[in-house]
Structures are given as C-alpha cells and as structure tokens.
Amino acid sequence: xxxxxxxxxxxxxxxxxxxxxxxxxxxxxxxxxxxxxxxxxxxxxxxxxxxxxxxxxxxxxxxxxxxxxxxxxxxxxxxxxxxxxxxxxxxxxxxxxxxxxxxxxxxxxxxxxxxxxxxxxxxxxxxxxxxxxxxxxxxxxxxxxxxxxxxxxxxxxxxxxxxxxxxxxxxxxxxxxxxxxxxxxxxxxxxxxxxxxxxxxxxxxxxxxxxxxxxxxxxxxxxxxxxxxxxxxxxxxxxxxxxxxxxxxxxxxxxxxxxxxxxxxxxxxxxxxxxxxxxxxxxxxxxxxxxxxxxxxxxxxxxxxxxxxxxxxxxxxxxxxxxxxxxxxxxxxxxxxxxxx
Amino acid sequence: xxxxxxxxxxxxxxxxxxxxxxxxxxxxxxxxxxxxxxxxxxxxxxxxxxxxxxxxxxxxxxxxxxxxxxxxxxxxxxxxxxxxxxxxxxxxxxxxxxxxxxxxxxxxxxxxxxxxxxxxxxxxxxxxxxxxxxxxxxxxxxxxxxxxxxxxxxxxxxxxxxxxxxxxxxxxxxxxxxxxxxxxxxxxxxxxxxxxxxxxxxxxxxxxxxxxxxxxxxxxxxxxxxxxxxxxxxxxxxxxxxxxxxxxxxxxxxxxxxxxxxxxxxxxxxxxxxxxxxxxxxxxxxxxxxxxxxxxxxxxxxxxxxxxxxxxxxxxxxxxxxxxxxxxxxxxxxxxxxxxxxxxxxxxxxxx
Amino acid sequence: xxxxxxxxxxxxxxxxxxxxxxxxxxxxxxxxxxxxxxxxxxxxxxxxxxxxxxxxxxxxxxxxxxxxxxxxxxxxxxxxxxxxxxxxxxxxxxxxxxxxxxxxxxxxxxxxxxxxxxxxxxxxxxxxxxxxxxxxxxxxxxxxxxxxxxxxxxxxxxxxxxxxxxxxxxxxxxxxxxxxxxxxxxxxxxxxxxxxxxxxxxxxxxxxxxxxxxxxxxxxxxxxxxxxxxxxxxxxxxxxxxxxxxxxxxxxxxxx
Numbered sequence: 044x045x046x047x048x049x050x051x052x053x054x055x056x057x058x059x060x061x062x063x064x065x066x067x068x069x070x071x072x073x074x075x076x077x078x079x080x081x082x083x084x085x086x087x088x089x090x091x092x093x094x095x096x097x098x099x100x101x102x103x104x105x106x107x108x109x110x111x112x113x114x115x116x117x118x119x120x121x122x123x124x125x126x127x128x129x130x131x132x133x134x135x136x137x138x139x140x141x142x143x144x145x146x147x148x149x150x151x152x153x154x155x156x157x158x159x160x161x162x163x164x165x166x167x168x169x170x171x172x173x174x175x176x177x178x179x180x181x182x183x184x185x186x187x188x189x190x191x192x193x194x195x196x197x198x199x200x201x202x203x204x205x206x207x208x209x210x211x212x213x214x215x216x217x218x219x220x221x222x223x224x225x226x227x228x229x230x231x232x233x234x235x236x237x238x239x240x241x242x243x244x245x246x247x248x249x250x251x252x253x254x255x256x257x258x259x260x261x262x263x264x265x266x267x268x269x270x271x272x273x274x275x276x277x278x279x280x281x282x283x284x285x286x287x288x289x290x291x292x293x294x295x296x297x298x299x300x301x302x303x304x305x306x307x308x309x310x311x312x313x314x315x316x317x318x319x320x321x322x323x324x325x326x327x328x329x330x331x332x333x334x335x336x337x338x339x340x341x342x343x344x345x346x347x348x349x350x351x352x353x354x355x356x357x358x359x360x361x362x363x364x365x366x367x368x369x370x371x372x373x374x375x376x377x378x379x380x381x382x383x384x
Numbered sequence: 385x386x387x388x389x390x391x392x393x394x395x396x397x398x399x400x401x402x403x404x405x406x407x408x409x410x411x412x413x414x415x416x417x418x419x420x421x422x423x424x425x426x427x428x429x430x431x432x433x434x435x436x437x438x439x440x441x442x443x444x445x446x447x448x449x450x451x452x453x454x455x456x457x458x459x460x461x462x463x464x465x466x467x468x469x470x471x472x473x474x475x476x477x478x479x480x481x482x483x484x485x486x487x488x489x490x491x492x493x494x495x496x497x498x499x500x501x502x503x504x505x506x507x508x509x510x511x512x513x514x515x516x517x518x519x520x521x522x523x524x525x526x527x528x529x530x531x532x533x534x535x536x537x538x539x540x541x542x543x544x545x546x547x548x549x550x551x552x553x554x555x556x557x558x559x560x561x562x563x564x565x566x567x568x569x570x571x572x573x574x575x576x577x578x579x580x581x582x583x584x585x586x587x588x589x590x591x592x593x594x595x596x597x598x599x600x601x602x603x604x605x606x607x608x609x610x611x612x613x614x615x616x617x618x619x620x621x622x623x624x625x626x627x628x629x630x631x632x633x634x635x636x637x638x639x640x641x642x643x644x645x646x647x648x649x650x651x652x653x654x655x656x657x658x659x660x661x662x663x664x665x666x667x668x669x670x671x672x673x674x675x676x677x678x679x680x681x682x683x684x685x686x687x688x689x690x691x692x693x694x695x696x697x698x699x700x701x702x703x704x705x706x707x708x709x710x711x712x713x714x715x716x717x718x719x720x721x722x723x724x725x726x727x728x729x730x731x732x733x734x735x736x
Numbered sequence: 737x738x739x740x741x742x743x744x745x746x747x748x749x750x751x752x753x754x755x756x757x758x759x760x761x762x763x764x765x766x767x768x769x770x771x772x773x774x775x776x777x778x779x780x781x782x783x784x785x786x787x788x789x790x791x792x793x794x795x796x797x798x799x800x801x802x803x804x805x806x807x808x809x810x811x812x813x814x815x816x817x818x819x820x821x822x823x824x825x826x827x828x829x830x831x832x833x834x835x836x837x838x839x840x841x842x843x844x845x846x847x848x849x850x851x852x853x854x855x856x857x858x859x860x861x862x863x864x865x866x867x868x869x870x871x872x873x874x875x876x877x878x879x880x881x882x883x884x885x886x887x888x889x890x891x892x893x894x895x896x897x898x899x900x901x902x903x904x905x906x907x908x909x910x911x912x913x914x915x916x917x918x919x920x921x922x923x924x925x926x927x928x929x930x931x932x933x934x935x936x937x938x939x940x941x942x943x944x945x946x947x948x949x950x951x952x953x954x955x956x957x958x959x960x961x962x963x964x965x966x967x968x969x970x971x972x973x974x975x976x977x978x979x980x981x982x983x984x985x986x987x988x989x990x991x992x
Contacts, residue, residue, distance in 0.1 A: 084520050099523055106547055107519055134823035221556045222698075223535035238519040238540040267837055269824050270886070273817040277785050278890075279810030279838045324824035355495065355516050 065321050065332040073116075073335055076342040080112040085349050085356060110241045115345045116338040117244065118236070118300040119310055121251055123337015124330055125293040126311025127318075128258045131265035131326025132289045133194055136374070140311040143197070144180040144204030145294040149301035151208040152176020154215045154228050174250060177298020180204050181290070194286065234305035234360025236345050243303040254296025258330065261288035265326035307360045309367020310337050316374060340366075467575045468528035468550075472497075473517040473540065476699035477531045477554050477570065479505050483702050484571045484579050487511075491525040501663060504695050504703055519543045529573050557700020558620050560591060560627075567702065583702050590705045594627045594712070603718040605630040605657040605711075606650065610694060621697050624704060628711030630657065650683060657718040658687045659711065663694035688721050690714035737763035739784070739894055739925055743792035746779040746949075753779035755949040756792060761942075763893060766920035767927045768940030770961070772970050776949040777929045778818065781896050784927070785815040796894065810838035814890035818898040818929075820883050822871045828882045829867040832857055835889030857889035858882075861915055877908035884912060888919065895919060897928045901935065913939040933974070937961050937985040945969065961985045 081104060122140055129138040140146060156172030187200035212232070219225035264285030267275035272282040300307075314337045315329055322332050344362045351357055470485060471492045472478045478497035481490060482505045490512050496502045497509035515521040517537045522530060522544060530551045532541050545551045552573045557563045564584045571580020605625060607615045615621040617635035625632050633655050696707040739761040746754040754776040761767055769777045783790035786801060786809060794801045796812055804812065814835070822831050835857065836850040846854075858864045861881040871879060880900065887895060897916065901909040909932070917939050920926045930936040936943060937957040945953030945960050947969045953960035966974045966987065975986040 085516070085518050086521050086524065096526075099526065102547060103520055103523055107523070107543065221535060221558075223533060223556055227535045227538065238537070238543045240539075240543045240546050242542070242546065243539075263837060263840075263842070266834060269822055269826065270831070270834060270883075271817065271820060271823065273782070273785075273787055274815065274820060274886075276787050277810060277813070277815035277817075277896075278834065279806040281806070323830070324826050325830065326824070353516070356518060 065318060066335070068321075069332060069335045069339060073339040073342075076339050076346065077112055077116075079346045080115065080342050081108050083346055083349050084108065086353075106240060107238065110239055110244050111236050111345070112342065113244050114239050114247070114304065115236055115342040117247060117251055118304050118307065119341025120334040120338040121254070121296040121300045122307065122310035122341065123314040123333040123335075124255060124258055125289075125297050126313075126337070127315040127326065127329040127333035128261065128265060128289045129293060129311070130315050131268065131329070132261075132286060133198065134268060136316065137312070139308075140293055140297045141205070141306070141308060143184060143201040143290060143293060144208060145177045145297045146301045146306050146308075147205045147208035147212070148180025148183075149173040149177035149298045150232055150306050151212050151215070152179065153231060153302060153305075154212050171246075171302070173302025174298055176208075177294050177301065180208065181294035181298075184290070184294075197286070197290070230358065231305045232360075233358035234307035234363070235356070235358050236304055237356050239303060247299040247303045250299035251296040254292040254294070254299065255334075257288045257292030257295065259292075261285045261292065262327040262330055264288070265330075269324075269326065305358075305360060307341065307363050309363045309371065310341055313367045313370050314340060316370070468573075469525075470529045470531060470574050471515065471522050471525050471527035472531045473515060473522065474531070474533035474536045474554070475502055476533055476556065476701070478509060479503060479699055479701050480554070480566055480570050481531060481574070482508050483583055484567060484576050485574055486576065486579075489574055489576075491527045492521070502695055504693070504699075504701060504706075519547070522549070523547070531570060531573065559618065559623055560587075560620070560700075562620070563587070563700040563702065563704065566700065587702050587705065590708075591627065594705070594708055597629070597712065598627075599629045599715075599719070601719070602626075602629050602631040603656045603715045603722075604633050605659055605715070605718070606633045606655040607659040607661055607692075609661040610663045620700050620704070624697055624708050625711060628708045629715045630711060654683060655687060656722060657714055658683065658689045659714065660689065660691050661694040661697065662691045688714060688718040690717075737797060737893065737923075737925075740795045740798075741780075741784070741792065742794070744780070744783055744794060745791040746776065746783050746788055747791075748779075748788075753949055754783065754790070754946075757949075757951055758792075759944065759951065759954070761925055761927065763925050764920055764923050764941075765925055766917050766939060766941045767925070768936035768943045768957075769927060769929045769946065770931075770933055770936050770943060771946035771952075775946040775969075777946050778898055779949075780946065781815075781898055781927065781929055784894075785813060785896050787815070807838045810892075811890065812892055813894040813896060814887045814892040816884060816887040816895075816897040816900060819902065821879070822883075825870045825872040827867065828863060828869050828871055828874065828885075829854060829858065831871050831882055832863075832867075832885045832889050835886045838890060853889050853891055854885075857885040860888055860918065861885040862911065877904055877911075880904055880908060880912060881915075884915060888915075893924060895924050895926045897926070899929055899931065901930070901932065909935060917941075933961055933966070933970075933985050933987060937983045957983050957985065967991055 084103065084107075125140040126138070129140060129142060130136055132138070133142075150173070152175045153173040155176070156168055183204055184197065184200050187203065188197045212228075216225050216228055219228060261284075264275065264280035264282070267278045267280035268282060268285060269275075270278075275282050275285070297311075314333050318329055318332050318336055322328050341359070341363070344366065345359055348357045348359060348362055467486055467489050469491045470481060470489050472481045472490075473494050475494055475496040478493040481493070482497075492513045492515045493509050495514040495516050498506050498514055500506040503509055513525070515525070517532075517540060519540050522540075528550065530541070530544050530549050532551065532553060534553045534555050541551050541553065550573070552569065554566050554569065555562065557566055564587060567583050567587075568577075568580050571577050571583070607621065607625065609615070614634035615625060615632055617632055622632050622635060633653055634649075637649065637653060690710065690713075692707050692710045696710075697704050741757055741759040741761075743756040743758055744754060745752065745756045757780065769781065771777050779788060782788045784794055784801075796804075801809055801813075832854045833846060833850065836846055836853060839850065840846065855864070858867055861884050863878070863881045863885050866874060866878055866882060869878075871882060874882065884897070884900060887897065895916075900916070901912050904912065913935050916926050916928060920941060928936075928940070930940075940957060942955065943953065943957050943960040944951055945965060952969060953965055961974075961976075961983075963974055963976055966972050966985070970987065971991050972987040973989040973991055975984070975988040977984045977986075
C-alpha cells in the first residue's frame with residue numbers, strides 16, 4: 044500500500060477538528076442552561092430561589108426545578124437525536140420527528156384518555172395514554188407500509204397517520220366532556236414542561252432509553268446511506284434494518300416525550316441544521332451533538348418562558364415554533380435558491 | 385414553617401453538585417411525600433391547639449413581602465387560626481371558595497378570578513394575592529389545602545399532591561345538585577361545613593321560590609353563547625333555563641353537545657326570547673363576530689332579547705341563580721310581548 | 737480464489753431477469769459483463785452483491801456468500817452502483833472513507849490503516865488533489881473518480897462496478913477503465929457492467945455476453961464480440977479491427 048501522507052494526515056485532522064469544536068461549545072452551553080434552569084423560576088430567581096424558607100427553597104429546587112430541567116434535557120435531546128436520525132434516514136433535510144405520526148399518535152392517545160375522563164383521577168394516566176398512542180401509530184405505520192417498505196411508502200403512511208390522528212383529535216375535542224376539558228386538551232397539545240415531577244422523568248426515561256439505543260444502533264447504517272441504499276447494503280448495512288431501527292427508536296423516544304410534555308415542534312428539524320456547518324454532514328457524527336444541542340435549545344427555550352413577565356405561562360411548543368418557523372422558512376428559501384443543502 | 389425534612393441546601397449549592405445530589409436522592413421522594421403529609425397534619429393540629437395564635441401568626445409572618453401578610457388587615461374571628469388555609473387555582477373553585485371561606489383562610493386565588501368579565505366576584509377576589517396556577521407559586525403561599533378543577537392544571541395538582549399538600553379536585557357542575565355537592569365538598573375541605581350548609585340552604589330556598597313561580601306556558605328561548613354555541617341538555621345552563629320558565633329550543637331541535645347554532649336554524653325556528661350570554665362584547669373575536677351577524681340582529685328586532693353575563697353560568701356557583709332571576713324577568717317580558725302580539729292579531733282578524 | 741455462480745437466477749415478481757447462470761470468475765480478471773438493454777447484466781451484478789434475492793448459490797473460495805456475516809461479505813465484495821451519488825455534501829476524503837465501514841467495529845474509529853487505504857484509493861483514481869473538496873462541487877468526471885475510489889477503499893478481493901463510465905467524457909472513460917485494469921492486475925476480481933463494447937473489448941480480460949438473461953458468450957473479446965454476435969444480440973453491424981495489437985470493436989450500423 045503506497046500511502047499518500049498528505050491525504051492521510053488531512054483525513055485524521057479533519058476527524059479531530061469535527062469532534063472537538065461542537066462539544067467545546069455545546070457542553071458549556073448545556074451546563075450553563077442547567078444552572079439557569081435551576082436558578083430561574085417563574086416567580087423568583089436567585090440562590091435561595093426567592094424563598095425565605097430554606098426547606099421550601101429546597102423542595103422547589105429538588106421537586107420542581109430539577110425534574111423540569113431533567114425532562115427538558117431528555118425531551119430536547121430526544122427530539123434533536125431523532126431529528127438527526129430521520130434526516131439521515133430519509134436523506135432529506137426537511138424530515139422531522141413528527142413525520143412518522145409518533146407525535147400526533149401520542150397526542151391522540153393522551154386526548155382520548157382525557158376524553159374518557161381517566162386523566163382526572165391521576166395525571167399519570169395522561170402520559171400512559173400518550174405512549175399507547177405512539178405505539179399504536181407505529182403499529183399502523185408498520186401495517187400500512189409493511190416489512191420491506193421503501194421510504195416513500197413510509198413517509199406517505201406517516202402523512203396518512205398524521206392526518207388521521209389530527210382528525211380523531213379534533214373529533215375528541217368536539218366530544219370533550221366540558222369546555223374546560225377541551226381547553227386543557229388544546230393547551231396540552233401546545234407542549235409544556237410546567238410542573239412535571241420526577242414521576243414524569245421516571246415514566247418517560249424507560250421508554251426513551253431503548254429508543255435512543257435503537258437509534259444509536261442505526262448510526263453506522265445512516266452513514267452508509269449517504270451513498271444510497273444499494274451502496275449502504277453493499278457496505279454491510281441493509282437499509283431496511285437501519286430504517287426500522289430509526290423508526291422504532293423514534294416512535295419509542297418521541298412517543299414517550301410527547302406523552303409527558305405534549306407536542307414540542309421544530310427542535311428536531313432545526314437542531315441538525317444548526318450543527319451541520321460545524322460537525323459536518325455525516326449523519327453519525329451529528330447524532331450525539333444533536334442530542335446535546337436539542338437538550339440545550341429546549342432547556343433555554345423553557346428558561347426563556349420562565350423569564351417572561353408575570354402572567355399565565357407561555358407554552359413551550361409555542362416558543363419553539365416561534366424560533367423554528369422563521370428558521371424553517373429561511374431553510375426552504377435557501378433550498379430553493381441553491382437547489383442543494 | 386419548616387415542615388420539610390429535606391436537607392437545607394446552602395445558598396451556593398445550586399448547580400451541578402446539587403443536581404447530582406438530587407438525582408441520587410430523588411428515589412426517596414415517595415416516602416418523603418408521605419412523611420411530609422404526616423408532618424403537615426401534625427402542624428395543623430399544633431396550630432389548632434394554639435387557638436388564639438392569630439397575633440403570633442401575624443408576627444411570625446413579619447416579612448412584608450409574605451403574601452400571608454394580607455391576613456393582618458382582615459378581621460379575625462375567634463377560631464380562624466384552627467381553620468386550614470386554602471389556595472385555589474381554578475376560576476370556578478376561586479368563586480366557590482369565596483362563597484364558603486372565612487376571608488382569613490384564603491391565601492391566593494387564580495388570576496382570572498379578579499377579571500370582572502370572567503368572574504362574578506372579581507372585586508372580592510382582587511383583595512387576595514393572585515396566582516397563575518404554577519406549583520412554585522403555590523409553594524410560596526404554602527397553603528394547607530389546594531383546590532382546583534379536574535380539567536385544569538392536571539400536572540400541577542399531581543405535583544402538589546406529591547409534595548404532600550391536600551389537593552381537592554372539583555368536577556365542573558353540570559346541574560344545580562352538582563353546585564350543592566361542590567359547595568359541600570369545598571366547605572368540608574376548608575373546615576367550614578356549617579357555612580357550606582348555610583350556602584346550600586340559601587340556594588335551596590331560592591330554587592324553591594323559582595319553582596313555585598314556574599308558569600304553565602314556558603317561553604321558547606335560545607341562548608347564544610360566545611362562539612355561537614347554544615345550550616345542550618342536560619346541562620346546568622339548561623336546568624337554569626327550565627327553572628326560569630324557558631323552553632330550550634335548540635335542545636328540543638336536537639342540537640346537543642355544544643351544538644352550534646346556524647343562523648339558518650334560527651330563522652326557521654324563531655324564538656320568543658333570545659338570550660345573549662355576553663362575554664367581552666367590546667373585544668374583537670371570532671366568537672363575538674358570530675353574535676354580531678346581521679341576520680341575528682334582524683331577528684333580535686322582532687324578538688325579546690336579554691343579556692346575561694356568561695360568567696354567571698360558565699361556572700356552577702350559588703349565584704348562578706342570579707342568571708335565573710334575569711331569565712325570569714326576560715321571560716315575563718316575552719310573555720307580555722306574546723300577549724300583545726296575540727291581541728294585535730285578534731284585532732287584525734276582526735277588522736278583516 | 738474464485739467466485740462461483742451455480743445456477744443463479746433472478747426473478748422480479750413475474751419477470752425473469754436472469755436464467756440459471758453458472759459462471760466461474762477468477763481473481764485477477766477484469767470481466768466485462770456486456771449485452772443489450774434488459775439482458776440481465778445489472779440484475780446478475782446485484783445478485784452477486786447480495787442486493788436482490790436470487791436462486792442458486794454463489795460462493796467465494798468455496799464459501800457460500802449467504803453464510804457470511806454482513807460485514808464479512810461487505811469486506812469481500814465491493815459494489816459501485818450505476819449513477820451512484822452522495823446525498824450529503826461531505827468532502828471527497830470523507831466519502832472515500834465510507835468504504836472503510838465494513839472494516840470498523842461498532843464504535844471503532846478509523847486508524848492509520850484506514851487512512852492509508854483511503855489515501856491509496858484516492859491516488860489510484862488520481863483524486864488525491866480532490867480530497868478536501870466537497871463532493872457536490874466536483875465535476876461529473878471528478879465525482880466518478882471519487883466514487884470509484886470509495887469502492888477501491890474497501891480493499892476487497894472482488895469489485896463489482898455497474899456502468900462506471902456512463903456520462904463521462906472519453907478521457908475520463910479511458911482513465912476509469914485503466915484504473916479497473918490496474919486493479920485486476922493486482923489480483924482483484926473486477927466485474928464491470930459495460931455498454932461500451934469498444935472499451936469492453938479493449939480493456940477487459942474476459943467478456944461475458946448476456947442476452948435474455950442467459951450467458952450467450954464467454955471468453956476473450958475477439959472470440960465473444962464477433963461481428964456475428966453483435967449482429968445477433970445487439971442488432972448492429974460492427975467495424976472490427978486491431979490497433980497496436982489490441983482489438984477494436986466499433987458498432988457501425990444498425991441492422992434493420
């Protein structure tokens with residue numbers, strides 16, 4: 044093997060450069076966001092959290108702000124990770140976790156639980172309904188698209204499931220037992236982290252974790268897909284396997300996330316785009332930075348909500364959409380102008 | 385006030401170290417909550433033993449910023465220190481609490497209750513600190529009892545319950561009986577059983593008065609709520625209409641479950657009485673645009689109309705019966721219009 | 737070191753693309769898989785690459801490919817599909833490095849051995865200067881060289897290429913063909929689907945002519961790409977000659 048030293052050296056340096064830079068920025072950003080999130084409350088800020096009583100301040104910290112912070116990290120990380128994975132899988136920079144119907148299925152599940160009045164007894168029933176909904180949406184996707192389905196079929200099935208879930212959710216809203224229930228359903232669909240407890244962290248995590256692992260198992264397959272399905276298969280990474288790993292992982296982790304926080308849009312779409320200029324376009328290299336950046340972005344958005352002037356709390360999904368929609372628009376414009384990425 | 389057995393976190397400990405400590409400790413939160421609940425009960429009993437503790441209480445709450453400082457300005461009855469303090473986080477329960485509570489008991493009400501368009505007791509509610517329904521706010525007020533509606537703040541209520549607070553969930557009233565039951569539940573939770581019974585007795589007396597007045601010729605009426613919604617049956621509003629001697633026309637036409645009234649239906653089945661459940665009539669909104677439909681105005685010209693504030697019957701309250709009084713007066717007007725119309729048509733017949 | 741195809745057939749739903757084909761292909765050969773459109777060339781190549789289900793057995797050094805594990809098979813057979821392209825704007829060296837994936841474990845990072853293979857592959861394809869360029873900014877000829885380098889970087893004993901010179905100018909066509917012949921010269925078995933019979937005749941050490949899903953000719957270019965065979969299977973009358981000791985087969989006129 045007559046190596047060309049210059050080529051080899053540049054290859055090595057490229058890899059190192061890509062790995063170090065994003066973490067040098069993202070990790071301090073994430074830690075900073077965590078500190079802010081523990082520091083800043085809806086009604087008070089500061090070392091004693093604005094509570095004269097140390098015991099109450101401790102309770103606020105441990106039972107309100109820490110769970111909320113953790114959940115923001117888990118949910119944001121899930122959205123960033125699954126967004127990066129789906130964009131890699133579909134080789135389409137406009138792909139989004141909501142695409143497969145996992146989000147809307149989870150939303151429908153939670154709404155149905157509400158409609159049947161089960162959620163009144165205990166708010167935990169609501170998240171359980173959401174998980175059931177996302178699993179049902181995945182099952183339907185599998186049934187519609189079949190085992191060896193191509194991606195176009197899957198995307199079309201996802202669109203159909205999204206439309207069905209949206210229609211059924213509207214139907215449920217129509218039949219809501221009371222105007223207050225309808226309002227609560229609408230609020231829930233906008234996504235929020237307000238007053239979630241450790242219970243919600245513990246409920247979501249066992250489903251998110253295997254979801255992340257499935258996506259992680261697909262990481263090399265996503266890289267291989269950069270060169271198309273045939274090349275990926277010839278490199279030892281059959282696209283069908285990658286596909287179901289990513290879809291299963293997304294359904295589990297995003298379903299669990301939506302189940303406890305409602306629908307939080309645009310994080311999964313925006314984060315991979317924000318990172319590509321630094322991290323490069325390798326789908327695998329994007330995964331972990333996207334998890335970290337998704338977590339940081341979601342947490343910062345949630346902190347921003349808490350810093351708003353007094354009043355009813357803004358919904359997190361509204362804020363992420365306010366950040367994400369202009370970004371999305373700019374992306375489409377650039378896409379149209381350059382015809383590329 | 386330091387009822388929580390949690391380790392006191394020093395000022396500087398907020399940060400990564402605290403996060404890790406908390407993550408390690410969070411497994412025990414369930415048993416902590418139980419402990420806290422027990423301590424809470426003990427504390428309440430302790431407070432009961434010191435029956436004349438109101439002055440001391442005021443002293444203890446010396447910090448001017450403390451929302452409980454509000455108590456000092458209110459007249460104290462002899463046994464108020466033994467009454468549990470209460471926070472309400474829902475517009476409807478706010479108003480029920482105001483009906484039942486000793487003013488000293490209320491530590492906070494939700495923000496909507498001070499809005500005269502939303503609340504029937506806005507003026508009374510405005511005297512109290514207001515909350516936006518988040519757990520952190522409620523913790524500041526540290527009440528003995530938290531009262532909310534089953535369909536609002538589900539996560540907040542669950543979290544407060546985890547934190548050892550007594551949380552009372554109130555179903556929205558769909559009948560007069562529901563209102564009485566809700567009054568009784570809230571009164572019991574607040575240690576105001578007698579006051580609750582008094583409110584219920586007053587309600588029952590008013591209801592009985594209205595029943596006696598019931599006419600044999602009900603007035604065909606349509607209630608148009610914001611958004612063009614009508615009143616379905618059975619429901620609280622339907623019951624209130626019936627009690628006022630009205631026939632709920634849309635319900636008879638089968639427009640159930642929040643049926644929206646189309647303007648066409650209204651023209652096909654003209655009512656004798658058109659009631660507007662008025663809500664922020666001056667604000668521009670889609671809902672009010674429906675009420676301002678020109679066809680409705682034309683009908684309104686030929687029909688007896690009445691305005692009843694939406695806040696009176698959107699929540700089931702003891703003073704929802706005020707709506708019945710308004711409707712009764714409107715029904716009387718409609719009946720006299722019916723009579724004069726009949727006279728006019730008889731006259732027209734005879735002249736021909 | 738032989739690749740054995742034993743009764744290999746490929747069916748798509750109702751259509752039979754390849755009828756039970758038996759072939760023995762040896763290391764160091766540059767096999768030109770030629771034949772008219774729809775002859776089953778690409779299908780046969782995909783069957784060897786394991787991309788389409790097939791009947792019969794394919795073995796490499798007596799080892800059935802079906803019994804190999806995914807990555808072992810990927811290390812044995814590299815495949816460059818027709819009109820391959822990169823979906824993300826990565827650099828040329830990153831693209832070529834993807835060829836090392838079958839050699840790396842789950843969390844394994846590319847080592848000096850992989851970097852050397854990438855550099856070697858780029859050099860073979862005269863693409864070293866392109867290493868840091870983004871692939872979406874390369875010309876068609878440059879991209880074709882980089883994509884071929886990706887397949888070479890696998891360092892597999894078998895290399896399958898489907899229409900590698902499609903839509904390239906003559907200079908790049910000759911360039912790519914020379915790279916393939918060099919590979920064969922180093923002991924790799926190269927199987928190339930080719931439409932250009934002239935280049936196939938000139939560069940391939942062996943021609944396999946397919947028609948209607950069957951092998952209808954197998955051997956050296958002069959014996960397979962005869963005027964008769966071209967007339968019969970392609971429907972063209974060729975100009976056949978020798979130039980500097982190498983065969984020239986030039987389709988000249990369509991036969992009506």
